[in-house]
Structures are given as C-alpha cells and as structure tokens.
Amino acid sequence: MDTKTAVQETYYDSIIKQGYNRRDFMKFATYIAAYMGLETTMVGQIAKSLETSYRLPVIWEHYQECTCCSESFIRSDHPIVADIILDKISLDYTLTLMAASGHQAEAAKHATMEKYKGEYILCVEGSVPLGDDGNYCCIAGRTAKEAFLEAAAGAKAIIAWGSCASNGCVQAAAPNPTEATPIHKIVKNKPIIRVPGCPPIGEVMAGIIVHVVAFGKLPELDRMGRPKAFYAKRVHDSCYRRPYYDAGLFAETFDDQNAKEGYCLYKVGCRGPMTYNSCGTIKWNNGVSYPIQSGHGCIGCSEDDFWDNGPFYERLTNIPGFAKEASADTVGAIAGAALVGGIAAHAIGATIAKRKEVKSRIDRGIENDKNIDF
C-alpha cells in the first residue's frame, strides 16, 4: 500500500477519482454542513478545505467491541461518507475493512505511525481490558493495552468511537470481569473526542471527521468531551412525542391504548430525559426513524453506565451500587414506616418515662388554675 501518494491526494481529488462529479461533491459538502449544525455560508469553507487539504492519516483501532460503530458509519446516509472516510482516510489501518492482513497490515500501521508521528488521528472502537495484564483482548500477539498505548503516543488526537471506547459499554457493566476501560481513563495527555452511543449515529461520526478535516481542529466539546454540535441536547428535548409528556399523556404498558395513540414512553422506562444525543433530530437509517418513533423507549445507550442503570422498561429508581432489586422509593417507604413506628414507640416510651415530670406539671397547672382571680 503506497501511503505516500495517497496522502498527496486531496479529498476532492479522491472523491472525483471515485467517480463522483462536482455536483455530488457540493451536495455532500452542504449535507455534512447541515448535520454539523453550521450556517450555509460555511459550506464554501468545507468545500474549499476538502479541495485543498491532503488526506489525513488515520489509524482506526478495534479492541473490545462489536464493530457496530463501523457498521453504523458505512451505512451513513450519503455514499461519499463511506468512500471518503473509509476508502480514503482510514486505509492506513483498520482491521475490519482494510485489504491487507497479518504482517502486512501491522507493517502498514507502523509505517504510518512512524512517518506521521504527531500528525495522525487515532480512532478507537472498543474498550481496553486492563485486567490480567490485558490478556482478554490480544491482536497480532499483543495486548490491546500495549497496542493502544503505542498508537496513542504518536497521535495528534484520539477519537473514541462509540460507548465502548467512551464509557466501556456492556463489557464494563458490573462486575466488569475484564476491567474494560474507556480510553480517556488510560491516556490523559492527548485531546480526546468522545462519541458515545451504541453505536453512534453514522452522520455524527462523519460530521466529526469532516470537522477535523475541514477546520484543522477538534470540534467544540462539552464538559464530558463530547462534540457539542451533536450531544448538547437531550433526546427528550428534541423528541416529537414531547407534547404528550408535557400534557401528562403516557403509555403505561406497551400494549395499552395510550401506547397505540403514540403517547410518551416515559413510564415504560424511556431514558430520553437523561440522554444526550441527536437521535431526535438526525435519526437513524437515512433519517427514517429512531427508537422512540418506532415505539420503544430510549435505553440511554450514549450515557455512561447505561447497562448498570436497568431495568430498561421501568422508570429509573434503583439506588446505584446498593440493593440492585430495590428501588429508592421502596427502601424509602420502608425506612419511613420504620421511622413512624420508632416515633410512635418513642412517644409511648416518653409518656411512661416522663410520667412523673408530666404529672407534676399537670398538677401544678391545675393548682394554678384554682388560684385564678379574674
């Protein structure tokens, strides 16, 4: 694989070479700008950047994951997304889609790492197991931890694709036997973009890559390291069922009349009110639908520890880390009842223990009453 000539090519060159025409290219620039939440005046800037900037070297690592992030990405609505990113950007190394394999693949990766030290973008799909010396995930005879630290050392920035790399997802759920660890807890000295979601929306992934390419810097991130353009709003706040919520119209079960009416799924466990993602606006599968629109509550797949905050079909009331099966309200009601019992017992005890004191007060009170003059 000749990385050198590939890198000398601009994005525009490679898109045209791919068989797209200028019109397709401009449509793509407009479309991706819209997803990134940019003004129309920025379309020109994106087009210009793609025309003039050279291919960004990208290493795309896969550790403990299911590849749903890659799958989501290549199903992104616009064909150029898959072409530009996977065919042109990330060919340096990606286990799933690269042509090379075995030693060749590893050699390609190392060539990129050496040649573009401090310049390449490291995309990580999957968490890194730290338990038992990292032996739970080995690629090419090395542990994920070793490979990751090596790749991260020379990276300009790291993109943590999906919930695995951002928060550990299912393999980090209690009791987390492999000590699956999200990447921001392993590497601290690199800029990290977290793109949680299981998987993240393909257009979101494309938007982030294009942002890095077009503007030469990372998108604006929130306090949790997520791009603000896509993770600034709760699913709830962009949900088309929101009016039902405000009205107090809720489905109680999935087969009641209210569910058929399309009422809010809050009571059957929808995590929309706690989940930051773009599902309500960008939607899935080329904008066809998203879970709530399909009648299933949001499970909060882009939030930390969403697996440990089950069950998915109930309003979230569990006490974290304690009494998994008991809700806070059950514990509270029992404790409250015990407290009322204790108060009643104390009142009875006080009546007995303080009887002399109370009696003397009563006597004195009666005595005083007798001496009232007027």
Added chain:
Amino acid sequence: METRNFKRVLVWQLPVRIFHWINVLTVTLLILTGFLIANPPALMSRVEPTFVQNFGIVRFIHFASAYVFFFNMLLRIYWSFVGNKYAHWRAFWPFRKEFWQNVWHVLMVDILLQNKKIHHLKDISIGHNSVAVLSYVVMFFMALIMVFTGFSLYADLTTWWLPKLFAWVSPMLGGEFMTRAIHHITMWIFIFFALIHVYLVFYHDWLEGRGEVSSMFGGYKFVAKERFKKKVPKAKTDKEPEM
C-alpha cells in the same frame, strides 16, 4: 405547691419565621411534585396534547418552588449574619464544648428518655437545642445537594445563567442517571427529617410547656424567670398588660 414563673422572650425573629414557613410550603410542593414527576399517573385520555399541559404545570410548580426554596435559603444565610443570637451562624457552629455537653444532655434526656435527679436550667436551650442544630446543619448540606443536582438537571431547560452555573454537576457525577438518583434519594432524607422534626417539636412542647410549637408562629418562647438577671431595668414591656 411551688410553681415556676416564665417570661416571654422573642426568640424567632420575623425573617426566621418567614424562612421556616416558606420552607415548609416549598419543600412540601417539591416533594409532592417530585413524586409526580418521578412516577406520573397516566391519563387515559384522547384529548389533543395541544390543549392540556398537566405535566407541564406539575413541572412548573416544581421548578418555581425550587427557585423560591433557593432564594429563601439565601435570605436565611444573610439573616445568619444580621439576625439575633438564636438565628446567628454562631448558633450553628458545633465546635464548642457547651455544644457537645448539650448534645449529650438531649440524647440522654430527650432521645433515650433518661430522668435526671437534678434539673439544670441551663440544659434547657432557649433557641435550638444542640441536636436540633446538628440536624439543621445536616439539612443545610442536603439542601445544597438538592440545589446542585436540581439546577444541574434543569440547566439545559433554561437560558438563564443562574441554573447554568450548576451545569458542571452532572458531568462530574458521570451523567444524569446518577444526578437524578442522588436528587431522588436525598428527597427521602427531607421526608425523614420532617417526620422527626415535627415529632420532636410536639414532644418538647408537650414535655416542657414553653410554647415550642407556637414559637414558630409568634416567635415567643417562655423562659424561666430564674434565668434572667436579678436586676432587670424597668423595661416598658413590663408596663404592658401580660396576657
């Protein structure tokens, strides 16, 4: 039979009483609406949501009460610098020897119901007793937890800078799942506090007869005459008819 004489003392100044009753109102509303928000009753209704705002109203009451609760807290903090000695922050400062002696007294006599052979008048607190003070200090921090988690959850619903000041809390706790859980569990502590607080107020009024309950209306408590300076200068209040 010897009976004791009491004098009326203004213990709870008006701002303290206003603080107390606004607290009662807002915390009650917050708990009721909080339960409704956590687990709302579903309306079996075919009405268009355009015309109903039931849940929106419940949430509005919750948020509005939260603001009142918060500013009421600020008022009380202000008053702890300018109010009388029963309202002053020094009354809530637990690192004093007398404070812990009084904690011991209240625990033995009022909580564990022991009877003392000799009654010391100084054991009877004129303002808060020390155990009550401890509970208010704890509740102050609980209120802070509610303010921080609550405003953090609310921050994205508003454009005002005040709730946005707390936006960092959820990310720090690892997301809104945890923030919400903490907010919900802390609410139960308010319920437990209210139960114990009301009971102990009744208990003290019943046992001591110094107007514990009514003091939060009129502000007066009754203090044994022996506790006053022997030479009290003629105050004009003495001339008024005692009721």
